[in-house]
Amino acid sequence: MKKGIVGYGSFLVLIWIYFGVFYDLETYYDSRYAAYRHAYYFTQTTFTWLVLWALxxxxxxxxYTQMLDRKFGKEWARSLVYGASxxxxYQLISLPLDVLGYGxxxxxxxxxxxxxxxxxEWGVQSLFFVLMISGLIMVARICMMKFRRYWWIAIWMIALxxxxxxxxxxxxWIDPIFENFQPLRNTAIKDEIVDIAGEAGxxxxxxxxxxxxxKTSTFNAYVTGLGPQKRIVIWDxxxxxxxxxEVLFILAHEIAHYVKNHVxxxxxxxxxxxxxxxxxxAIIFPYVFNRFKRQWNLRTITDLKTIxxxxxxxxxxxxxTEPMYLWVSRQMEITADQYAIEHTDSLDPAIEGYRSLAIESKSDVNPSAFVKWFRYTHPPIQERIDMMKEAQKERQ
Incomplete structure (x- = not known):
């Protein structure tokens, strides 16, 4: 275990040195904050692996798992108690990392x-995390015991x-726990927002x-909800x-998500x-289990100790597999940008709006390929600005 911890520590040193010193950061702000956020992301992801590996x-x-086996006769009770603990x-162990991100x-x-x-807010999010993961562990174990061959389908059918x-x-019910939502206030731009949205139905x-x-000075808007709860949300x-x-272009982008049913x-x-x-x-895990069961004294694939x-x-x-999911997300965002371009007369405000967004968020406007593939749900700002400029040329 000591070798593993030393190796992980060396990995963190290299990651932070690379992003802090050598990474080719392009930003509109005089700070390497965006590069440090990349390092933080890879630190946070791999920290989870370290904790589970050490456990x-x-x-x-x-x-502890032997004690739970003796104390609780029902598998669902063992699973819930184990999952909650x-x-x-994990939330307590990773709290310093969360504090680092906040800082x-x-x-x-x-x-x-x-x-x-x-x-x-961290406490409420932790409560949701504990409830969700505990429930997943309970469902997964019960399904793996009762449907040994098709447990993966059973889990999916229950979770659906x-x-x-x-x-x-x-x-x-959930979002208002963390933020204060309200109908659009009577501002100078409200009538135009309502008119443009009304034209799209x-x-x-x-x-x-x-x-x-x-909480923040950055800008954002998004579409959320299903059925009657579907809505466009704009940050104040x-x-x-x-x-x-600039606001109206962002609105047009979100209208595209709404009318194209991207949600x-x-x-x-x-x-x-x-x-x-x-x-x-279901295919991979049996091989992983057989590879390590003797080394770590694991009994069965459904054992508490195997979780x-x-x-x-x-x-x-x-x-x-995250890059595949993020690629699809970026394609939807490109489609929304194209819709907004088609429904906007002048693109100069859109270009300035994206620059303002990049400045306020201190973002990496042109990330390296591997950072883009593992982190970006949206196309990088520079790609979006280049698309606007190309559309301007075509109009001229």
């Missing part, structure tokens, strides 16, 4: 959320309606404003700090992707 080998984990422990955003003046408010229900209620009742100025920072034409396509894609991922896990290995395999598989 599998620890004598404490072996003793595992996730709660970096404060240092770069991207985030100005008060510490007390951040702690409260739950996921759709959560997505349906998210805008109404979107009612004013489906457009919301969210108070983000208490966008409405207050961007020029009117539905995204949900469908995610569900199909999760099914393929579970099938891949960290299952989670580790799942996490690595998710990381390896």
């Amino acid at each position: 599998i080998q620890s004598s404490f984990h072996h003793t 595992l996730t709660l422990g 970096m955003a404060q240092w770069a003046e991207v985030n100005h959320q008060p510490v007390v408010d951040w702690i409260g 309606p739950i996921s759709l229900f959560i997505l349906y209620i998210q805008p109404v 979107i009612s004013e009742s489906n457009i919301y404003e969210v108070n983000m100025s208490e 920072t966008t409405l207050e700090n961007m020029q009117e034409d 539905y396509w995204g949900v469908l894609g995610s569900l199909l992707f999760s099914l393929v991922l579970l099938k891949g896990l 960290p290995l299952l989670l580790l395999t799942t996490s690595i598989l998710l990381f390896a």
